[in-house]
Amino acid sequence: MPNKVKLLFLGDIVGNSGRKAVKIFLPELVKKYSPNFIIANGENAAGGYGLTEKVAEELFSYGIDVLTSGNHIWKKEFFPYLQKTERVLRPANYGENAPGKGWTIYTKENIKLGVINLEGRIFMRPLENPFTVGKFLVQEIKKETPFIIIDFHAEATSEKLGLGYFLDGLVSAVIGTHTHVQTSDERIMPKGTGYITDVGMCGAVESIIGMKINQALEMYLTMVPRKLEVEKSEKVKVEGIYLEFNKEGYTTYIERFRLINEP
Amino acid sequence: MPNKVKLLFLGDIVGNSGRKAVKIFLPELVKKYSPNFIIANGENAAGGYGLTEKVAEELFSYGIDVLTSGNHIWKKEFFPYLQKTERVLRPANYGENAPGKGWTIYTKENIKLGVINLEGRIFMRPLENPFTVGKFLVQEIKKETPFIIIDFHAEATSEKLGLGYFLDGLVSAVIGTHTHVQTSDERIMPKGTGYITDVGMCGAVESIIGMKINQALEMYLTMVPRKLEVEKSEKVKVEGIYLEFNKEGYTTYIERFRLINEP
Amino acid sequence: MPNKVKLLFLGDIVGNSGRKAVKIFLPELVKKYSPNFIIANGENAAGGYGLTEKVAEELFSYGIDVLTSGNHIWKKEFFPYLQKTERVLRPANYGENAPGKGWTIYTKENIKLGVINLEGRIFMRPLENPFTVGKFLVQEIKKETPFIIIDFHAEATSEKLGLGYFLDGLVSAVIGTHTHVQTSDERIMPKGTGYITDVGMCGAVESIIGMKINQALEMYLTMVPRKLEVEKSEKVKVEGIYLEFNKEGYTTYIERFRLINEP
Amino acid sequence: MPNKVKLLFLGDIVGNSGRKAVKIFLPELVKKYSPNFIIANGENAAGGYGLTEKVAEELFSYGIDVLTSGNHIWKKEFFPYLQKTERVLRPANYGENAPGKGWTIYTKENIKLGVINLEGRIFMRPLENPFTVGKFLVQEIKKETPFIIIDFHAEATSEKLGLGYFLDGLVSAVIGTHTHVQTSDERIMPKGTGYITDVGMCGAVESIIGMKINQALEMYLTMVPRKLEVEKSEKVKVEGIYLEFNKEGYTTYIERFRLINEP
């Protein structure tokens, strides 16, 4: 059992710009932190909506160990890959016959890291309760390893903070994703769990959560629904969080980061 | 000015099954009621989602004068047609630069019929206020004709009844669409406006609002989002309403109908 | 075991006007149908929001056997009564520590009637899955009696029809409530279950789902939230459904009704 | 016209704990920044829900110039005060007959500061369009002063970033409120407008967005709705933002802050 486990977690990777940002900045981050594990949320990595096998493999080639996801993962063409892979998760609180897996125990350098993906229900789909599903999975995974992280892909700050307090002392970290805007509230909770409401995103800097500004504004002015395209700018950023866990699995260090290139 | 204006209104036509139902039953309805105008909601006529030029023309060929629509009309390929036609409406309370028209004055047999399409906001998109937009348009169209009908495409019964009372005495009829289930509350409101919360749909009888039962149930069990396909059964129905307006434009007669074939 | 079981079900009773309507019309309905059981949805019976012990007892005194409810039942003052009574249900798909009971087997004249109350999740709270919770409870209650009815308190027609098809052949009837507007789609489903999307309400005729028209319109025009008051008119109605089940528990007869007084 | 205008803006003040935090930390902040104006969002200042005259006056006594608000401001007892005061705003994009004012030009030390309060529509009420209402008001106020700030009280990050880009170069700052969690994305937009997605809150540190943890968790586990109480802890925080505007009204400096006491 290691004395310290180091984790790097990247926020929602949005399209081509997001993948480019990961490619540019991940070596730098690895050099700085030498993490044992690199996790990222990939729900928007292929064209802004979902994943493909090719895109997932591209992200693994950059050094990412496991991809979590969220509400945007459900592209039918991706279901066969979701079914067979252990390295891409979908939220665990979908119904029991949903394709794919909601959690994994990923082993690397002889360390086991439990990763659980959950999706919020406030302003989102009416899924199974992430609090009860989450706690149940934590108790199962605890039998195998003290290192457990949760990607809580959710909209409402109240629900995210709620899960943070609910699992405080039971998991290594509760890391929020989905809003694509990084919050400044990273901290170690009273009982030792690392927490941030949202880690942010990887993608175009001048964009509306990664997508084209003019298209989003046209939508807000006309209210006509439309599929937005990924903003393809040269100026990209990576947002995420770095955590260190002690051998009991608790967070001893947490640091939020944002790297922007100046092309 | 005629002494009596007779209107036939058909609920949301869902896909191929809905078009088949219209083709089968419209001659029968025309024979029975000899309406001056035939209006139908076409938002689901092409494959369950939206309209195409070809499908619109098919429906006009059956005798429909004007097609109203709703939240499902916004398919990009259809925008050019929406822009040029006077016979397909989209809800009037989208932003001012949205493609298409939200109301029309349709003239036939020397009678002018004002048709306004509005969309609700409760559990739907945050559009312009259908109450204020609706009232403004009614006042404009009143200058031309006393015969004005509203297709209020909305979810919440409270909002639909609200618009009914709000426009009671100002229009000939407020006709609800969108839920695909016919209500039994057709009536003449206290000040003379014909009203029904929802006229229902045209499409497959054994279906979930026109779509495949097993696909909808799979969605409700797994909560994984999916595009549902139109149920293609032989047993189809037409649901709608027949109204008569006096020369002041008020409703003097209202009759709900549902015709089902037995193949 | 009886050869036939007769059930009368009344839609959401809204405030004082709704209770008055029940008092006026229930004797008439009993005379006409001589039902074995009378069930009503009472979620709006006390001032339009929730129930009180006094109001529940008043409704029982009119002959109602069991009161079902829905989203509006959760008034803290009512929790102690909810906990002890077997005759007022709250939706079964709230979390397991929610106060009250979500189903009952009510015995009368030696007949056992299973009553399950469920709440929808589309446009409503993210509760437990009404499909899986509902099916589980049906299987339990089946061990005791073939007569099982479901009050599915839900907004979306698609979800209501979905549960109807899902439980078709497994229960005596799936009866929709919550929208306060009666639908015209009552029927016996293919496998023998009685079904209606919504039975409607009991309360003031000239009202917006039982509440004051001018207050609701003020809300729709300003969008300022407000607690609406029950419309207290003399002209009231009762809406509901009458069903007959054969000894296997299937529906053999279904009839929708609406009674309005002319004061 | 001054060469520099300095603004201090505090996030949603939550109940007694939030007011205590303002009382403790505002003198310190004033000493550090010597702002020309102090604005705060007061929508949760009285017991967590809304404002009262007494609470508003208390906050003014600490040095706050203008209170903005949001979805929680609509307590009937507060309408008379809202109507008469110029120092408490409600979002401007409610219907035209809503009580109170949505914007003001506040003059102090001979400087005029335009303050506009807007509310988002994504996952919130279907109000008037904040983009078009906002732009119209900006154009009006521009005639009087170049110093204009917007409190955009909204949930969705996409809508908040959208308004930021939409008004970039037209106003001094777009400041987000409502989520009660501070984001780390404060910046000067490309055309000179200061921006942050959310400034955070003032209130209890160990709380769920200011409210009692155990009550919120009970709600998330049972899904039974309940009114949450303000967490009354000794450990409180103030979150907000400090901005400097040049004489053209553009932001030249922006700094996010969080002060926590250690009782």
Ligand SMILES: [Fe+2]
């Ligand atoms: Fe995302």
Ligand SMILES: [Fe+2]
């Ligand atoms: Fe997401």
Ligand SMILES: [Fe+2]
């Ligand atoms: Fe439709």
Ligand SMILES: [Fe+2]
């Ligand atoms: Fe629709």
Ligand SMILES: [Fe+2]
């Ligand atoms: Fe109700």
Ligand SMILES: [Fe+2]
């Ligand atoms: Fe309800």
Ligand SMILES: [Fe+2]
């Ligand atoms: Fe707030």
Ligand SMILES: [Fe+2]
């Ligand atoms: Fe708020």
